[in-house]
Amino acid sequence: MEPMYTAEALSTGDGRSGHVRTSDDTISVDLAPPKEMGGSGNGNNPEQLFAAGYAACFHSALQLVAKSAKKDLGDSAVGAQVSIGKEGEGFGLSVVLEAVIPNLPEDEARELVEQAHQVCPYSRATRGNIEVELRVTNE
Structure with a gap:
């Protein structure tokens, strides 16, 4: 890099x-x-800071893939929930990313979210290390 x-x-x-x-x-x-x-x-706390960074980065990646696909996200938003808990002898994290995309049918929105998950630097950094759940809604 x-x-x-x-x-x-x-x-x-x-x-x-x-x-x-x-x-x-x-x-x-x-x-x-x-x-x-x-x-x-x-x-x-660090989890709040991580959630804010991941939400912003993922939203940017989503906008990038949507622009490339010539899709209008409308007034989209991305929320991140970062959880911390005991894992083995230490602690672990998990993330839920929720993309709100009001202008697209759910299947098209889900496809864009999956693509964003492949290119987002935070998603790439965490892949295989922590559980990341993707959710898509149009509301």
């Missing part, structure tokens, strides 16, 4: 109970474990 851009972030403090910021200071957030994991919930 020949890098076109490199993002840089620094975590300080106690990891999940610390602070993370990007080198350009456009993102600077306090982190806290969610209440469901015994934390205060008074901050963001």
